[in-house]
Amino acid sequence: MISVPVRICFFGDSMVNGTGDDACLGWVGRICASARRSGRDLTCYNLGVRRDTSADVLARWQREAEARLPPEHDGRLVFSFGANDCCPGEDIGGVRVAPGRALTNAEAILTAAVAWRPTLMVGSLPICDIAVDRRIRHLSDDFASLCARLRVPYLDVFDLVAASDIWAREIAAGDGVHPNEGGYAVIGDAVENWAGWRAWIDRAASS
Amino acid sequence: MISVPVRICFFGDSMVNGTGDDACLGWVGRICASARRSGRDLTCYNLGVRRDTSADVLARWQREAEARLPPEHDGRLVFSFGANDCCPGEDIGGVRVAPGRALTNAEAILTAAVAWRPTLMVGSLPICDIAVDRRIRHLSDDFASLCARLRVPYLDVFDLVAASDIWAREIAAGDGVHPNEGGYAVIGDAVENWAGWRAWIDRAASS
Numbered sequence: 001m002i003s004v005p006v007r008i009c010f011f012g013d014s015m016v017n018g019t020g021d022d023a024c025l026g027w028v029g030r031i032c033a034s035a036r037r038s039g040r041d042l043t044c045y046n047l048g049v050r051r052d053t054s055a056d057v058l059a060r061w062q063r064e065a066e067a068r069l070p071p072e073h074d075g076r077l078v079f080s081f082g083a084n085d086c087c088p089g090e091d092i093g094g095v096r097v098a099p100g101r102a103l104t105n106a107e108a109i110l111t112a113a114v115a116w117r118p119t120l121m122v123g124s125l126p127i128c129d130i131a132v133d134r135r136i137r138h139l140s141d142d143f144a145s146l147c148a149r150l151r152v153p154y155l156d157v158f159d160l161v162a163a164s165d166i167w168a169r170e171i172a173a174g175d176g177v178h179p180n181e182g183g184y185a186v187i188g189d190a191v192e193n194w195a196g197w198r199a200w201i202d203r204a205a206s207s
Numbered sequence: 208m209i210s211v212p213v214r215i216c217f218f219g220d221s222m223v224n225g226t227g228d229d230a231c232l233g234w235v236g237r238i239c240a241s242a243r244r245s246g247r248d249l250t251c252y253n254l255g256v257r258r259d260t261s262a263d264v265l266a267r268w269q270r271e272a273e274a275r276l277p278p279e280h281d282g283r284l285v286f287s288f289g290a291n292d293c294c295p296g297e298d299i300g301g302v303r304v305a306p307g308r309a310l311t312n313a314e315a316i317l318t319a320a321v322a323w324r325p326t327l328m329v330g331s332l333p334i335c336d337i338a339v340d341r342r343i344r345h346l347s348d349d350f351a352s353l354c355a356r357l358r359v360p361y362l363d364v365f366d367l368v369a370a371s372d373i374w375a376r377e378i379a380a381g382d383g384v385h386p387n388e389g390g391y392a393v394i395g396d397a398v399e400n401w402a403g404w405r406a407w408i409d410r411a412a413s414s
Contacts, residue, residue, distance in 0.1 A: 036229040043257060051277075068256050
């Protein structure tokens with residue numbers, strides 16, 4: 001099988017990092033390992049950072065991506081953030097980043113990203129706090145509309161995670177916010193079966 | 208067991224990234240997963256970048272580390288680079304980064320690192336090219352002397368890897384430079400049993 005090498009930068013928060021996963025893979029490591037095991041030549045750069053908001057990702061993603069994706073290689077981008085924006089903080093509405101600002105940040109990130117490299121976005125994840133999760137749910141819907149307008153494939157995972165028993169059990173057994181291996185596998189399976197991701201992986205394999 | 212949370216940034220080249228590992232762990236993911244499975248609350252930031260030399264790491268490590276290690280958390284640093292410096296290039300001696308410059312770069316990195324956070328260094332790895340590997344061997348010795356002077360614990364892994372049958376087999380079966388799961392496990396085991404690493408992990412567990 002011919003396999004085009006591809007290098008993918010994953011940007012976002014602790015859920016992208018895989019915080020709390022005793023296997024140190026997270027959903028990012030799981031989907032990349034799965035692609036490699038099926039013969040894809042894929043290099044994974046996990047650039048998730050704990051507590052990062054849309055503003056934090058906006059401030060760093062371009063420089064970090066440019067250091068990892070030289071022009072002569074097939075480099076791609078995946079983003080997933082938003083939950084930390086909705087946590088209590090100093091911005092309008094008593095959150096860390098107000099929804100209007102979060103959308104402006106996401107638009108700035110995604111507009112520059114799609115103009116540069118193939119780009120996907122995975123939706124914001126709940127953190128198991130009722131008031132915060134209500135805001136994350138709304139923001140995830142707004143991100144879906146934004147991505148539709150910018151033609152960035154978007155995978156909503158909020159409801160999937162909110163309904164996951166294993167996610168809830170692992171959150172309770174862990175630090176109250178992050179799951180462990182089972183929860184990250186739930187996200188990994190969803191992303192792996194998503195048409196947005198499959199188009200990359202299947203195209204990479206057949207080129 | 209009480210476990211102090213610790214966040215560790217690993218900086219270096221493709222061997223730090225774990226390029227070629229179908230499990231998408233590399234030696235970094237393996238030692239971090241092992242520490243977590245034994246009860247340590249550890250967050251892993253893998254900041255290895257393919258083709259990075261000492262000059263590339265010098266240019267980016269501080270900004271990337273500051274984005275991941277806020278002052279209120281126990282944050283630490285591990286470096287491993289040098290092989291790419293020794294590959295054919297435009298610097299003095301026909302390499303990408305001449306040995307004198309590589310040492311100057313390493314000294315600048317490590318001096319700033321140890322003044323800021325606990326720091327370890329893992330030696331440069333061979334890439335299975337006779338002429339290049341001879342240069343890497345010399346550079347690794349120079350790094351050992353530098354680290355002794357700066358009081359940075361240093362683990363020489365060159366000879367271990369050069370003598371590893373599984374490393375050689377996986378290099379040959381892969382892209383000619385990077386191993387797969389077995390080779391990265393060889394490095395992971397060596398780092399995991401190293402006093403420099405154990406002092407961190409055991410201290411974190413007993414504090």
